[in-house]
Amino acid sequence: MITISARAHGNLRRHFPGGRDEADFTLPDGSRVVDLLKAIGMPDVEVWMVSVNDLLAKPEQILFDGDRVNIFAPVAGG
Amino acid sequence: MPNGSCGQILRVDLTRGAISVETPDENFYRAHLGGRGLIAHYLLKELKPGVDPLGPENKVIFATGVLTGAPVAGSGRNSVGAKSPLSGGYGDAEAGGFFGPELKRAGFDAVIIEGRAKRPVYLWVHDGQAELRDAAGLWGKKAYDVEQAIRAELGDKGIRVAQCGVGGENKVRFACVSNDVTHFYGRGGIGAAMGAKNLKAVAARGHAQYASVNAERVKEMGRAMTQHITENEKGFTDLGTTGTVVALDAGGGLPTRNFRDGSFEGAKKIDGTTMRDTLLVGRDSCFACAIHCKRVVERKPGEGRYVIDRNYGGPEYEALAALGSLCGVDDLEAVCKASELCNAYVLDAISTGAAVAFAMECYENGILTKKDTGGLDLRFGNGQALVQMVEDIAHRRGLGDLLAEGVARAAEKLGPKARRFAIHVRGQELPMHEPRMKMGLGIGYTISPTGADHCHNIHDTMFVKRVESVKPLGILETMPATDLSPRKVKTLKRVTDLRHTINSLGLCQFVSWSYDQQVELLHAVTGWSTSLLELSLAGERAANLARVFNVREGLAAANDRLPDRFFQGLGNGAIAGTKISRKLADAAKGEYYAMMGWDRETGRPSEAKLDELGIEWAAAQLPKTKAQAKAKAPAKRTAAKAKSAPRRATRSTRRKTA
Known part of the structure; x- marks a missing residue:
């Protein structure tokens, strides 16, 4: 099993436990970014992009124990 | 006068110290909605071409929208406009806060300020009355001190103050206007136009209640939105x-x-x-x-x-x-x-x-x-x-x-x-959104009536994965952020038209009112049997009035261009090297002009478009084309239109002196 530290940006935090913006998730070895999103229950259409250890990641990228994942919603600013 | 409005516009001549009140008819409110729509109407109709933005001939207009002050989230928005000291073209900006609703409670939907005071003054608007007061002691003071001094002088901590600041006094061309000290009508340098008039501030206080035809439904919608915000907008x-x-x-x-x-x-x-x-x-x-x-x-x-x-x-x-x-x-x-x-x-x-x-x-x-x-x-x-x-x-x-x-x-x-x-x-100056990431927004910068702006624009990243919110506009497919095809231009056109609308209504883009809800809200307030089509046309009307203003000022299509930097590769980051194709950008701009009913090359609004929007009179404000100038006699159509020009939409009803 691997443990991933994830941060949800914008209003995506509503999909995290307790509505917090940071949480750790435990997944089976070999899990990918898309598996993490499924485990969280975060709809793909709400996600603009994901970074792993500060580098943009594709949905199929494999995650490793201790990875830091940021999940971003589309942003407009203002 | 429709519900949601006071039915009164205050006019203040700073040169003569004269104050009067005008009462537009209901159709005026329905056509322009307030805010940007109202400002664009008055600036085009009343400013002479070529006036100095920092001179007494310019006018500064504060304008609420029909929904400003409604008991729902996002209704704090309101606008201020003038010929922009920064761009030399049409200028306006929006802010939230509490000043707009208070101006309405004081009995006025808008304030038109013209001329120039001999010495610093501020305007005090309260419960249907208005007066000019000495502001010599406020000149040179920071914003918070100005607000406190005005409240102390008038003995009311509930007074709301909009002001131009030291930047406006010194005619910094990007001085803005603030209200409640921390809410900003940011863009276009309207504060410099205000400071140039020796007008330090507008203070408002009133006790009139916001009226709706169906007040209960408005309250219900307000409660539902507050619940939605509480449950879903914690981030x-x-x-x-x-x-x-x-x-x-x-x-x-x-x-x-x-x-x-x-x-x-x-x-x-x-x-x-x-x-x-x-x-x-x-x-x-x-x-x-x-x-x-x-x-x-x-x-x-x-x-x-x-x-x-x-x-x-x-x-x-x-x-x-x-x-x-x-x-x-x-x-x-x-x-x-x-x-x-x-x-x-x-x-x-x-x-x-x-x-x-x-x-x-x-x-x-x-x-x-x-x-x-x-x-x-x-x-x-x-x-x-x-x-x-x-x-x-x-x-x-x-x-x-x-x-x-x-x-x-x-x-x-x-x-x-x-x-x-x-x-x-x-x-x-460009706002903080990178056109090489959001390319439709880059085109939006070039065609914006106020110069580069991100608030009446699209943010392409919002349409990469889903388009549910804009399906009522006929935008049914997702598209990449770098797309500059006609479908992106269509999205820019339709979304931006309705951005002009909410900037006229007085609604905040950060509150997620759907298009259907905007229609329902306006119906509940005014009783109008309105539609998304009518709202969209109001936004398009405002955009066309502002466009005619800019064409009249000689700001032609050649000015509608991005800086060269964006046709070169980004220096670093996840999309390093990405650049905009100049050819695609020019084509997209022409496509936008065409979709707006403007000349594909020059961006000049067609008479047919102005006719469709019910602003036929605006055609007379356009400079003559080369073909028109060469013609020996005026075209039959033009002569006929001049005869049947509609009456001025407002009428002066009473006048009082400060």
Whole structure:
């Protein structure tokens, strides 16, 4: 099993436990970014992009124990 | 007079000290809705072409929308406009806060201010009355002190104050107008037009209740939206817009070092999360809104390198990026201090940051030297120099005097080598959104009636994965952020038309009212059997009035262009090397013109489009085309139209003297 530290940006935090913006998730070895999103229950259409250890990641990228994942919603600013 | 409106517009002639009231008919409100629509109507109808934006012939117009002050989230919005001292074209800006609803409670939907006072004055509007009062003692004071002084003088802490600030007094071309000290009508330099009139402030207080045809339904909708916000917008409440810094940085579209780069190595140091955990001491809100997206930061004496006054709120995303990454500054305290000074002197933080970033790039390229900067080492990243430059711009001291003209004029004075560093569209500095990441937004910058603007624009990243919110506009398919095909242009056209609409109605884009809900809300307030079509046409009407204004001022299609920098590759970040195709950008602009019913080459509105929008009279404001000028006799159509020109939509009813 691997443990991933994830941060949800914008209003995506509503999909995290307790509505917090940071949480750790435990997944089976070999899990990918898309598996993490499924485990969280975060709809793909709400996600603009994901970074792993500060580098943009594709949905199929494999995650490793201790990875830091940021999940971003589309942003407009203002 | 429809419900939701007072039915009264105040007109103030500062030269003569005369005050009068006009009562437009219901059709006027229905056609223009208030805000931008109202301002565009009056500026086009009443300004002579070519007037000096800083002269007495310019007019400053405060305008609420029909929904401003309704008991629902997002209704604090209202507008102020004038011929822009920054762009020389149509200018207006919107803000939230409490001033707009209070102006309505005082009995007026709008205030038209003309002429120039001999000495500093402020306008006091209260319960259907208005008077001009001496403001000599307020001149030169910072914004919070001005508000406190006016409240003390009039003996009412509930008074709401809109003001131009020291920046406006000194005619800084990007001086803005603030209300309640921390809400900003940011763009276009309207504060300079106000200061040039010797008008320090407008103070409002009233006790009239907002009236709706179906008040219960309006309340229900307000309660439902508040519940939605409470349940779903916690992230927005927590960080406001400031969390955008790291998101855009990760995507490679964070404006950095004067738009040279798209990623900033110091992004995390100036991001909203860092600010929340260090300097944030509170969150502020606007009228009737539960989001609380406004920031409040503070550093008391002895706590840090700068004292930061919480009375001036705190930076939101645009200020964080403009004063931070755009200047290469990762010192959050310095960024917050610079933001506090912008707010205290009532300067547009976007244009201020952009002006300093421009100067920094000129300095690093030898166009400016220490001789010009008064000894400041004006390299990217120097937070101390940033803070000093904001002071100097507000007071027009040294290099600050040149930068106070805006980057376009400053570059003209510094010579051709500086022009490539002047990042603006039609004189207005770009907001903090990278056109090489959001390419439709880049086209939106070029066709905006006010110069580069992100609020009446699209943000392409919103349509990459889903388009549910815009399906009622006939936009059914997702599209890449870099797409510049006709489907993107259609999205730009239809979404932007309705952005003009909410800027007229007085609704905030941060509150997620769907298009259907906007229609229902307007119906519940006014009783009008309205539709999304009618709302969209109102936005298009405002856009066309502003376009005619700009064409009349000689701001032709050649001015509707992005700076050369965006046709070159981004310097770093996740989309490093990405550039916009000039050919595709020109084609998209022409496509937008055509979809608007404008000439594909010149961007001139067609008479048929103006006819369709019910603003036939605006055609007479357009300069003659070459073909028209060559014609010996006026065309039959023109002669016929002149005879049947509609009557002025407003009538003067009573007049009183201050």
